[in-house]
Amino acid sequence: MNNQNVDDHNLLLISQLYPDVYTSLVPQQAGEAKPARRRKRKSKSSAGREEGGGGGNGWFRKRKLSDEQVRMLEISFEDDHKLESERKDRLASELGLDPRQVAVWFQNRRARWKNKRVEDEYTKLKNAYENVVVDKCRLDSEVLQLKEQLYEAEREIQSLAQRVEGTLISNSPISSSVTVEANQATPFFGDYDICVDGDGDNLLYSPDYFDGLEWMSQFM
DNA sequence: TTGTGTTTTACGACCTCC
DNA sequence: GGAGGTCGTAAAACACAA
Numbered sequence: 613m614n615n616q617n618v619d620d621h622n623l624l625l626i627s628q629l630y631p632d633v634y635t636s637l638v639p640q641q642a643g644e645a646k647p648a649r650r651r652k653r654k655s656k657s658s659a660g661r662e663e664g665g666g667g668g669n670g671w672f673r674k675r676k677l678s679d680e681q682v683r684m685l686e687i688s689f690e691d692d693h694k695l696e697s698e699r700k701d702r703l704a705s706e707l708g709l710d711p712r713q714v715a716v717w718f719q720n721r722r723a724r725w726k727n728k729r730v731e732d733e734y735t736k737l738k739n740a741y742e743n744v745v746v747d748k749c750r751l752d753s754e755v756l757q758l759k760e761q762l763y764e765a766e767r768e769i770q771s772l773a774q775r776v777e778g779t780l781i782s783n784s785p786i787s788s789s790v791t792v793e794a795n796q797a798t799p800f801f802g803d804y805d806i807c808v809d810g811d812g813d814n815l816l817y818s819p820d821y822f823d824g825l826e827w828m829s830q831f832m
Numbered sequence: 833t834t835g836t837g838t839t840t841t842a843c844g845a846c847c848t849c850c
Numbered sequence: 851g852g853a854g855g856t857c858g859t860a861a862a863a864c865a866c867a868a
Binding site: 676712713716 | 839840841842843
């Protein structure tokens with residue numbers, strides 16, 4: 613057991629055996645006998661705990677609360693994050709602390725709790741964002757695949773159209789009328805419209821696409 | 833041992849509510 | 851106006867690497 617633990621242990625024992633002893637001594641530690649909500653901040657050099665005035669023996673140094681005190685405070689905090697004065701006084705006397713210490717502990721604990729909540733919120737949002745990014749990548753690659761398929765289909769249509777045209781020309785003279793007919797019915801490249809998709813890419817589409825499938829079938 | 837970063841305790845300033 | 855809240859920060863206490 614180190615000195616700190618010995619101190620804590622002694623203080624806890626004293627406070628449990630003599631609940632009043634701390635509050636009768638603490639006013640010196642806290643600086644004033646009354647709560648004294650507002651005090652001028654001391655300069656860095658003089659703001660140490662020597663204000664306790666406890667003879668400079670270190671007894672009134674700022675000290676960590678004992679594990680048991682913290683445990684009890686945590687239990688109470690779990691119960692309710694707010695601290696009404698009755699509960700504060702009860703806790704203070706149970707733990708042998710100054711009510712002001714209990715209030716400060718709750719203030720700091722609420723701040724830690726809030727920080728943790730913000731941290732958790734941030735982690736959650738970050739995860740959600742990462743999921744959305746992954747989803748977007750997947751959809752982008754799907755769009756790319758579909759565009760490739762569309763391009764291939766268009767090329768196929770074009771080559772079929774050219775083959776059909778070649779066949780008809782070689783069968784002239786009666787082919788001329790058919791050629792005209794075919795020319796009217798076949799959506800050649802120039803018949804495609806161009807639109808711009810959401811990414812700013814140009815897309816080709818034929819308003820007569822499905823009719824085009826029909827005209828193809830008559831040659832099969 | 834010492835330098836350094838983190839956590840804990842405590843406080844002042846300011847705000848809100850009754 | 852007082853009690854109790856948040857916020858920002860000082861400083862002690864602590865942890866830990868070098």
